[in-house]
Amino acid sequence: MSESSLEEVAAELYAGPLDAFVAQRNARAKQAGERDVGEQIRALRKPSVAAWVVNVFARERRDELGQALRLADELREAQAELDAPALATLGRQRRALTARLAQEAAQLATARGERVTASTIEAVQQTIAAAFFNAEAAIAVASGRLIRELEPSADGPADIEDAVGGGLGAPSPATAPPPVDEVKARRERRAAERAVHDAEQHVIRAQRELDKAERELSTATRRREQLGERERKLKADLVDVQARLQSAREDVVDADEQHAAAELAAEKASRALETARGALARLEGSSGETQ
Incomplete structure (x- = not known):
């Protein structure tokens, strides 16, 4: 029996009935034609409940899991490139997706008659999330041969080879890294999306500046018109004041001339009065002497 056949047998066992795992494992070990292979099968350890739930999901929903793990590839690329906008978007998608996949996996396990607790669902979600942080964890999850649950870590779970029955092996088509051209295309697309986003933000800022400039222009125009109207009024007032x-x-000239004439007339009248008084006095003196 070849190594790939060993992996196939292990995958069948790890997705089979959990309470019958030991009996089926021993039976398949006896059926192996080679003693060494039989010992390898017999050495397969029984999976934990959470690992078994993930194995069932990986076997029955392989395409759906493959799509999810491609999102994991994009998340790891974004982490490597420190692409903050992509990380934020993919992070939200990851949390929603892992929660949904864990619930679907739990439903599959329940349909098989296994009791799945809240803590088991949490362990399933953590195991699926581990695939989003590390490529080897993604291969382990997709193998359908997990022995125990995994913890999310950028460095990858410790002793991941020991977490997979029959060894980690090579990545399957569903979990293999995307071709270089595909990676390049995704990076170029994200770069183009960032360029569009930056251009959109620039347009928004430029439009705000334009709106501000238009408001200032309108205010300045109104002020110019108000001051121009005031100038025209002041000029009209100035013409009127100048005429007045x-x-x-x-x-003043006329009054000054009239004042001079009146002053001269007053002086003449004063002299005439003095003359008249003198004449009267003389007449009165002459009358007294005659008496």
């Missing part, structure tokens, strides 16, 4: 001033100057 000229008239007042002329009135």
Whole structure:
């Protein structure tokens, strides 16, 4: 029996009935034609409940899991490139997706008659999440041969080879890294998306500046019109004041001439009065002497 056949047998056992695992394992070991292979099969350890739930899901929902793990590839690329916008988006997708996949896996296990607790569902979700952080964990999850649950870690779970029955092996088509051209295309697409986002933000900022400039222009235009109207009014007032001033100057000249004439007339009248008084006095003196 070849190594690939050993992996196939292990995958069948790890997705089979959990309470019958030991009996089926021993039976398949006896059926092996080679003693060494039989010993390898007999050495397969019984999976934990959470690992078994993930194995069932990996076997029955292989395409769905493969799509999820491609999202894991994108998440790891974004982490490597420190692409903050992509990380935020993919992180939200990861949390929602792992929760949904864990619930679906639990439903499959329940349909097989296995009791799945809340803590088991949490362990299943953590195991699936581990595949989003580390490529080897993704291969382990997709293998359908997990022995125990995994913990999410960028460095990968410790002793991951020991977490997979029959060894980690090579990545399956569902979990193999995407071709270089595909990776390049995704990076170029993200770069183009960032360029579009940056351009959109630039347009938004430029539009805000334009709106501000238009408001300032409108305010300045209104102020110019108000001051222009005021200038025209002041000029009209100035013309009126200048005309009144000229008239007042002329009135002053006329009044000055009238004042001079009146002053001269007053002086003449004063002299005439003095003359009349002198004449009267002389007449009165002459009358007294005659008496």
